[in-house]
Amino acid sequence: MLDHDRRSLDVVLSALSRRFGNEFTVTGETSAQAALCALEDLAAAAEPVALLLVADLASDFLDRAHRLHPLAKRVFLVDRDYRSASPAVQAMALGRVD
Secondary structure, eight states, rough: OOOOOOHHHHHOOOOHHHHHHTTTOOOSSSSHHHHHHHHHHHHHHHHHEEEESSOOOOOTTTHHHHHOOOTSSEEEEEOOOOOSSHHHHHHHHSSOOO
């Protein structure tokens, strides 16, 4: 998971770990660069990634992450905003999130 807000990240990671921690490794980072480094390490170790949760559309992060882990689902976490100018709507239209 990528979220620049450490408190928000910790809350979501805690909830995901409680729910899925016995079956999956749940990790998160507060910077796009740190998250990409972690994804590169996982790709080099041939470790699968199932889900990428992103709270901020950090430049080309989702595109780069998709190249490293093309089977991973990409999810952009946002407050409800379905206007066409919304970053979430634009990301969906461009195929950057699933």
